[in-house]
Structure formats: structure tokens, C-alpha cells
Amino acid sequence: MADKLIHTPEGVRDIYDAECLQKLKVQEQILKVLHLYGYRHIETPSFEFFDIFSKDRGSVSSQEMFKFFDRDNETLVLRPDMTPAIARCVSKYFADETMPLRLCYLERTFTNNTSYQGRLKEATQTGAEMIGDDSSDADGEMIAMVIDCLKAAGLESFQVELGQVEFYLGLVEEAGIDLKTQEKLRELIDNKNFFAVEELLDSCAMSQRSREAFLRLPELFGSIDQIRKARELTENPRSLFAITRLEKVHEIMENYGLSGYVSYDLGMLSSYQYYTGIIFKAYTYGIGDHVVTGGRYDKLLQQFGKDAPAVGFGIAVDRLLMALASQKIRLEVETTETMILFDVSARIPALGMANSLRQQSRQVVCQRKHQTPSVEDYIQMARRAGMSQVFYVFGDGSQVKVYDVAAGTCRQVDLAVYLGEV
DSSP: OHHHHTSOOTTOOOOOHHHHHHHHHHHHHHHHHHHHTTOEEOOOOSEEEGGGGOTTTOSSOGGGSOEEEOTTOOEEEEOOOHHHHHHHHHHHHSTTOOSOEEEEEEEEEEOOOOGGGOOOSEEEEEEEEEESOOSHHHHHHHHHHHHHHHHHTTOOSEEEEEEEHHHHHHHHHHHTOOHHHHHHHHHHHHTTOHHHHHHHHHTSOOOHHHHHHHHHGGGOEESHHHHHGGGGGOOOHHHHHHHHHHHHHHHHHHHHTOGGGEEEETTOOOSOTTOOSEEEEEEETTSSSOSEEEEEOTTTGGGGTOOOOEEEEEEEHHHHHHHHHHTTOOOOOOOOOEEEEEOGGGHHHHHHHHHHHHHTTOOEEEEEOOSSSOHHHHHHHHHHTTOSEEEEEETTTTEEEEEETTTTEEEEEEHHHHHHHO
């Protein structure tokens, strides 16, 4: 029983020591970028009413949500996705705001996925949402922030793939495909399952032109020039507008000087029901999944009573950390650099020394020396923690022994003189 108590449930994990420091640093770097772009922080509850994440508003199925009941018998869920939660929050507190809102967050999401997927059930996500701006410049700003965030986190090699769900929806509209077939076809095209796409189309009544467009869709990826070729496949205004929109975003990314990080894929079709325009994912080496997902969701806020366009993205922090570890990329983090070890008789001067060093922004552990461990034991403890120095304040506190942990040297100095020097 005791052995079972120290383990975590499937799909969640503990993070500690160096890994935890890296995670905190990565999150700090990402939020710094978002704040530099003028985004303000927002927090939403960890659990919400089930209806907030219904099929039309959520990113996961009901089966994949952690559901429970409150004392009033209301069905609640642990938040599986940030976007509907923020849409609800904005619709409540900014109902009358007509100017663009820029919001960012750092939260946990909870998905009750199956074990074979190898994904965490509790994951950390940070991201940004722009509410109230339907322009291509808003789309471009999102992509630019994604790139700057990943660079700030330490990634050097990554790619942001852009799609446009309106191109697919225009083809569907032109072909007259029913909703059930649309969803099946969407899944097959997104998975680049060419043979299954062809088999499904054979069972549908549509023009040869529409059939050819769907068959070509999984191949339409790469540079913006590849995307321009899609104009030959349709005359549907909705689809043609989608291509024009991607061209505008491409121009904006060139203006940012970041177009080298971007590629395009008209076969990218998210399973998220609320996306209405541009969608994107960011990939890097070392993991088999995206580290960022995002897109435009111009109709979602209407479901909460506010008619406003929106675009946003979420960074999967845990996957990003896996990619950084795989690529052996580490951000420099501040660790506790000094331990002040003191005898009880020297407590007052030791605490004074600790306060003096902390006022200089130095990280200090102040540790009373107990009888059993030796000074060498404490030095070994400091070495395991990555500390650089141990100050042993002994006797009446007028003298201090300074141990250089890495070099293994020791010198004795007058405390008052040392504090005068630093």
C-alpha cells in the first residue's frame, strides 16, 4: 500500500530539480515575449460547466473530458481547452468592448485520453488570444509571436505550418457534401490518407472538378507558390478568398522578416470545430507531435453572446521541454549560489550576513548546523544542489570559513571585513 501511495496516476507526472527549473525558465521567457507584444494576463477556473466545451465549442470529445458533479448536481469538467474558457470570460467581462483585446495565459489543461497515445492527461499550456480584430495583420502578429516565443525558449530549428480551413469548406460547399461525410473527409485529408480519400469520394455524387480538387488537396503544401496553384482547382469564392488571405499573411511575415520559418498546407484541417479561417501548427525535431497549435475562430464568441472575431494559439509547454531536451538545448537558469552554515552561537551574525547578500540579489540558503552531519556533509549537500560557495559562521560569529565548492578549497576571513568587501 505504501509503495502505491508514492506513485502518480497514469498520464500525470512529478517535475523537480533541474527539469522544474528549466520549465519555469521556459515559461518565463515565453510570457516575457507575450508581454512585450502588449498582451495582458488572464486566468480562468480549472473547472467549468460541461456545456462550455460542447461539441461545437470544444477541442475534445465528451468521452475525453474529466467530468464530475457539484452539490447542486451540475455537470462540471476539468478544463480540456483554453480557447472556449477565454471566449466565455471575454463575453462576460468585455461584452461591450469594441476595440481589440490582447490576452495571454499560463494554465493547465486536462484531457482523459487513452494510454496508448503516450500523452499527458494534465498538460501545461501558455498562449495568447486577440479578440476583436479580423484582419490579416492580426493573423500575422500571432504567427510572429509564435516564432519569437519558440526562439526565446531556445529552439533554433522549427517550422510553422499554415493552413486555411475556408478553402476546404468552400470545396465542400461547392460539392454539396453532407455533414457526416464532410467530417470523415476532413479527417482523412488531415491525415494525408490518399487512398481512403479516393475511396470515400468514389461513394459521393459530385462533379469531376470537385473530385479532382479534393484528391489534390493533400498535395497542396510547401511554399506560397504551391498554394497559389490551388486557384486552378476551383472557382468557389470562399476557397479563392482563403488563398488570397494566406498570400496577405505571407506578405506580412516577410515584413516581419520571419517568412523563412513559415510553410503552407491547404491539407491541414484541424479537428477543432470552432476554427473558421487560418490555422497553424509548429513542429520541431525530437518529438512526433506539434508544439504549438492555433487559428482563427470568428464565430465562437457568438455562442457566448458576444459577436467578435478572434485568433489565438497555445504552446504545449511539456512537449516543448521534451523537444529542448532531445536537442540538448538548455536555458541558463539561476540556482541557489550560496549556503551560509552557522552554529547556534553565531545565528545573529549569520542571519545578518544572509540579509546583506540577499539585498544584493544573491540567492542564499541559511542553514543551521546540527551536531550529527559534519561540515563536509553540508558541503556535499551544496555540491549536489549546484551551489558555488559555503560560508561556515562559527563560534561567536566574528570569523567565517569560506569553502569554494568546485575547487575544494577553504579560507578563513573576518566576517566584518568580508561584508565590507562585498
